[in-house]
Amino acid sequence: MKVHLIKDSEVGKDVFSEVVDLLQSINGPIEFLYDINNTIDFTEDDVEDSQVLEQKKFEKAIPPEERIYANMRPSKEIEFEFRPFKNFTFPLFRKTTKWTTIFNKCNHYRNKNNIPENEFVILLTEVSNTNNWFASLDEKMPFNGFIHTADWNHFIKCQDSFPIAYEVIALVLQKHMFIDYNEARISVHIEPIGCVNDLCLEKKNIILKLRTADVCQDCMNKLKDKLSIAEIQHALNIMDSLRVKMLFSQNLRQNVILSKLIIDDNNRIFLPDFGNIEIKLRPLEKALYRLYLDHPEGIGLSFLCDHKEELYEIYTKLSSLGALNEMKVRIDDIVNVTKNSSAEKISKIKTAFVKAIGDNLAKHYYIHGGNGEVKKVDLDRDLVEIK
Numbered sequence: 001m002k003v004h005l006i007k008d009s010e011v012g013k014d015v016f017s018e019v020v021d022l023l024q025s026i027n028g029p030i031e032f033l034y035d036i037n038n039t040i041d042f043t044e045d046d047v048e049d050s051q052v053l054e055q056k057k058f059e060k061a062i063p064p065e066e067r068i069y070a071n072m073r074p075s076k077e078i079e080f081e082f083r084p085f086k087n088f089t090f091p092l093f094r095k096t097t098k099w100t101t102i103f104n105k106c107n108h109y110r111n112k113n114n115i116p117e118n119e120f121v122i123l124l125t126e127v128s129n130t131n132n133w134f135a136s137l138d139e140k141m142p143f144n145g146f147i148h149t150a151d152w153n154h155f156i157k158c159q160d161s162f163p164i165a166y167e168v169i170a171l172v173l174q175k176h177m178f179i180d181y182n183e184a185r186i187s188v189h190i191e192p193i194g195c196v197n198d199l200c201l202e203k204k205n206i207i208l209k210l211r212t213a214d215v216c217q218d219c220m221n222k223l224k225d226k227l228s229i230a231e232i233q234h235a236l237n238i239m240d241s242l243r244v245k246m247l248f249s250q251n252l253r254q255n256v257i258l259s260k261l262i263i264d265d266n267n268r269i270f271l272p273d274f275g276n277i278e279i280k281l282r283p284l285e286k287a288l289y290r291l292y293l294d295h296p297e298g299i300g301l302s303f304l305c306d307h308k309e310e311l312y313e314i315y316t317k318l319s320s321l322g323a324l325n326e327m328k329v330r331i332d333d334i335v336n337v338t339k340n341s342s343a344e345k346i347s348k349i350k351t352a353f354v355k356a357i358g359d360n361l362a363k364h365y366y367i368h369g370g371n372g373e374v375k376k377v378d379l380d381r382d383l384v385e386i387k
């Protein structure tokens with residue numbers, strides 16, 4: 001089975017490649033294909049600035065039984081009730097497009113690239129859609145689907161790529177579970193039971209579904225004749241890997257033994273004992289992190305200049321970007337105590353770890369230290385493996 005993932009130009013390349021990495025990280029018969037440079041654009045005619053419905057209007061306009069099928073996203077105002085952050089204001093206006101517009105784009109891509117009718121084309125888009133859905137399949141061509149990629153962070157504190165990758169699997173399973181759109185509408189679980197098919201009106205229900213990463217027996221029976229055992233197993237394995245990675249990122253796993261940190265042949269950083277999650281850093285951040293790993297005693301920012309050559313050597317091995325003199329300039333900036341570059345990089349490194357495994361675990365891995373103090377990585381270096 002092939003699943004082609006495409007995106008609009010507003011979906012960040014980082015998020016998109018994280019989603020692809022998450023889906024491709026588990027081996028199996030479902031193939032995830034993508035072309036990061038081929039983006040789908042929404043023109044002025046495709047979108048309208050619409051006022052977000054108020055909650056009461058939303059509830060009146062769309063009765064609960066209509067808000068079903070693949071993971072309806074409640075209105076922003078319902079989110080508001082469950083919002084995890086204080087002082088958050090909703091945008092009053094935003095771009096909205098019609099489902100037909102979204103699916104026309106899927107069809108266009110399908111035709112242009114000669115994608116057969118039994119392969120999925122799933123569009124990841126930042127543009128919201130009529131009625132505010134998270135994700136859905138196309139009623140007319142059920143191998144088309146979309147996932148709305150914005151706003152996840154109001155629901156669930158983790159990398160956006162986790163729920164988005166989950167939705168990709170959910171759409172693939174839902175396509176095969178139901179004969180048609182109508183069956184899907186009546187088969188959704190109104191009371192959440194932690195199945196991929198739960199109706200999610202509340203944030204906590206979405207988390208439940210992501211945490212259980214399960215398909216209930218009824219839904220599984222519907223799948224059995226339509227997908228091979230290997231395909232079902234593959235989908236479940238991906239869901240489970242997302243579940244494990246999310247548990248770490250949400251600090252739900254406390255008092256666990258710290259994971260090893262591995263830097264592989266391609267200089268990618270993985271935490272194998274935390275669901276093999278990857279910590280994504282840019283080359284310059286990676287170089288700085290490597291320097292701190294090599295110096296367990298720590299280095300104060302004002303002493304970074306003493307390590308300029310060392311840092312430069314690490315960086316040139318990591319990065320193929322740009323000419324050597326440009327690379328020198330970047331390193332000069334980092335070690336220059338009058339510029340803010342090193343502090344910025346250290347803060348980005350921290351964010352990457354916190355996003356991946358949550359603050360409590362991350363603090364053992366990121367570079368820390370107060371203003372003017374020595375900065376260092378606490379991690380026991382026996383846990384560090386550099387290939």
Ligand SMILES: [Zn+2]
Pocket residue numbers: 189195196197198215216217218219220
């Ligand atoms: Zn179910």
